[in-house]
Amino acid sequence: MDSCVKIINEWDIVAARQLGRNVARDLGFGTVDQARITTAISELARNIYLYAEQGEVCIEKTESGGKIGLVIISEDQGPGISDLRKVMEDGFSTSGGLGAGLPGVKRLVDEFHIESNPGEGTLIKAIKWLR
Amino acid sequence: MRKLIFNYVQTHKGEILNDWIEQMRQQADERTFTAMSPQMFTKTSSEFIELLISNFTETEREFQAKLTGFAEKIVKFGWPLNVVTLGLQTFRQIVSDGMRKDGLVDRDNFMEFVTEFDHWMFPLNDAIIASYTNTWERTVSLQKIALQELSAPLIPVFEKISVMPLIGTIDTERAKLIMENLLNGVVTHRSEVVLIDITGVPVVDTMVAHHIIQAADAVRLVGAKCMLVGIRPEIAQTIVTLGINLDQIVTTSTLKKGIEEALEMTERKIIEVEEKR
Amino acid sequence: MRIPILKLHDTLLISIQWELDDQTALQFQEDLLHKIHETSARGVVIDLTSIDFIDSFIAKVLGDVISMSELMGAKVMITGIQPAVAITLIELGIRLEDVLTALDLEKGLEKLQRELED
Structure with missing residues (x-):
C-alpha cells in the first residue's frame, strides 16, 4: 500500500494530500482524522517545496500491537534545520507564514519524529493511529 | 522422577x-x-x-x-x-x-x-x-x-440552543472526542449558542482550560457561540489563581443563567403567561 | 480554474466547491478584491461547506483576503466550515480571530445584513 509522491512543484502538494486522503479513507479513518492527515501532509509537502525545493512524501500503512496506523514520511536533501528546538516552538516561522509550521503538524498526529542536519536535509516521520 | x-x-x-x-x-x-x-x-x-x-x-x-x-x-x-x-x-x-x-x-x-x-x-x-x-x-x-461512551452528549434544549454537560476528569483523548461531538452536534442541530456545563468537572487546571478554549474557538469557526456555565466558586478561584484567560468566552455560574443569556443572544426570552379563566 | 463570484444586491457570494490549490487560492484573492472595487460591495459571504480541509497556506490566503476586503470597506462572513476543518485549524494553531462566521449560507446572509445595518 505504500506509495510516494515526489515534491517538485506546487501541484505535487495537491497530489500528495490527495494520496494521503485516499489512503486514510481506505484505512477507515473518520472525517476529522482524514482532515488532520490531509492537512499534515499538505504542511509537510509545502515545507519541502518552500525550503528544500525538492523531496519526497511517502504514505504507508503500519501495524503495531493490534493497532493500525498511517505513516507519513517526508524526506528531502535540502538545507536542513540548524536549530530543531527553535522550529518546534510555537509561532516560529522563517517564511512569514502563519507560523503554524511543524508544531502544528505535531499536534495533528499521534507520533512525530524529526531528524535534520544542516546541509544534509530533513527526515520527518509522523504517525496517526486508527482509533 | x-x-x-x-x-x-x-x-x-x-x-x-x-x-x-x-x-x-x-x-x-x-x-x-x-x-x-x-x-x-x-x-x-x-x-x-x-x-x-x-x-x-x-x-x-x-x-x-x-x-x-x-x-x-x-x-x-x-x-x-x-x-x-x-x-x-x-x-x-x-x-x-x-x-x-x-x-x-x-x-x-x-x-x-x-x-x-x-x-x-x-x-x-x-x-x-x-x-x-x-x-x-x-x-x-x-x-x-x-x-x-460516557463522554458528553450534546442536548438540544431549545431551537438554536444546545447544552453539553461534562462529567468527570478530562484528559487529552477525551477532550478530542468531546470537541468532535460538540462540533458535529452544533452543525446537525443548527445550534447558534452552545453551553458547556462544567458543574460535573472536578478540577479545571491549565490543560482542561486550554481544551475548553480550543473547543470554544472551534465552535466559533463553524459559526456558533460557545458559553461556559456551571463555574463553581472553587473553579473560579483556580482559574484566576492559575492566570488562565477566559476573556473570549462568556461564562456564568449556573446553567439556568446561561440559558437565559443564550435566549437573549438569540433574541428571545421566557415570559410567564397569566392563566385566563 | 477560477472560482465564480456572484453579486446579490450589495453583497458578493462565493461558494468554494472544490479543493483549493495554491494558484487557485491566490487567483481568487485577486479576483475578489477586483470585484469589490468594481461593484463597491459592502459585504462578502464565502461558503466553505464543500471544503474538507484547510492547511496553513489556504488559511493565510483566506485571512489575508478578509483583512484586505475590510480595508476596502467590505465585511466578510465565512460560512459552513465543517467540524473536521475547524478542529484541524485549531490544532494547527490557526485561530482566525475576528473572523465573522455562520453555520450556513442562509444564516450567514442574515447575520451579514444585521452587521451592515449596525
Whole structure:
C-alpha cells in the first residue's frame, strides 16, 4: 500500500494530500482524522517545496500491537534545520507564514519524529493511529 | 522422577486437596474467602488442583485454554494474584512433604526432585501471571471504552440552543472526542449558542482550560457561540489563581443563567403567561 | 480554474466547491478584491461547506483576503466550515480571530445584513 509522491512543484502538494486522503479513507479513518492527515501532509509537502525545493512524501500503512496506523514520511536533501528546538516552538516561522509550521503538524498526529542536519536535509516521520 | 511425582499427586489427590484447603484457609488473607461461599471455595480449589495436575497430562494448548478460563474465573471472584502464587507454593510444599513422608523422596534424589518440580512449576507460574495481566489489560481497555461512551452528549434544549454537560476528569483523548461531538452536534442541530456545563468537572487546571478554549474557538469557526456555565466558586478561584484567560468566552455560574443569556443572544426570552379563566 | 463570484444586491457570494490549490487560492484573492472595487460591495459571504480541509497556506490566503476586503470597506462572513476543518485549524494553531462566521449560507446572509445595518 505504500506509495510516494515526489515534491517538485506546487501541484505535487495537491497530489500528495490527495494520496494521503485516499489512503486514510481506505484505512477507515473518520472525517476529522482524514482532515488532520490531509492537512499534515499538505504542511509537510509545502515545507519541502518552500525550503528544500525538492523531496519526497511517502504514505504507508503500519501495524503495531493490534493497532493500525498511517505513516507519513517526508524526506528531502535540502538545507536542513540548524536549530530543531527553535522550529518546534510555537509561532516560529522563517517564511512569514502563519507560523503554524511543524508544531502544528505535531499536534495533528499521534507520533512525530524529526531528524535534520544542516546541509544534509530533513527526515520527518509522523504517525496517526486508527482509533 | 516426573512419573513418580505425577503418580504420587494422582493417587493422593484427595489428601492434597484437603491439606491445601486447610493451609490456604490459615494463610491467605480474608478477602479471598469473603468473596465466595465455603462450597464455592472448595469447588474452586479442587478445580485449581485439577488444573495443576492436568499440566502433567494434557497437551500445552489444552492446558493453556483451561488455564486462561480458570484465571478469568478467579479474577472475577476477586482472588488476588498473591493468593494464587501462594497456592502454588503451598501445593509444592504439600507434595514435597508428602513424598518425603512416603519415602519417595530422600536425601539422594532430593535435588532431582526439586529440579523436576521447578521445571514443571515455572511455566505454570508464568502462564498464570500472563493470564492475570491479560485479563487486567482487557479490563482496563474495556473500561476506557466505557469511559469514552460516557463522554458528553450534546442536548438540544431549545431551537438554536444546545447544552453539553461534562462529567468527570478530562484528559487529552477525551477532550478530542468531546470537541468532535460538540462540533458535529452544533452543525446537525443548527445550534447558534452552545453551553458547556462544567458543574460535573472536578478540577479545571491549565490543560482542561486550554481544551475548553480550543473547543470554544472551534465552535466559533463553524459559526456558533460557545458559553461556559456551571463555574463553581472553587473553579473560579483556580482559574484566576492559575492566570488562565477566559476573556473570549462568556461564562456564568449556573446553567439556568446561561440559558437565559443564550435566549437573549438569540433574541428571545421566557415570559410567564397569566392563566385566563 | 477560477472560482465564480456572484453579486446579490450589495453583497458578493462565493461558494468554494472544490479543493483549493495554491494558484487557485491566490487567483481568487485577486479576483475578489477586483470585484469589490468594481461593484463597491459592502459585504462578502464565502461558503466553505464543500471544503474538507484547510492547511496553513489556504488559511493565510483566506485571512489575508478578509483583512484586505475590510480595508476596502467590505465585511466578510465565512460560512459552513465543517467540524473536521475547524478542529484541524485549531490544532494547527490557526485561530482566525475576528473572523465573522455562520453555520450556513442562509444564516450567514442574515447575520451579514444585521452587521451592515449596525
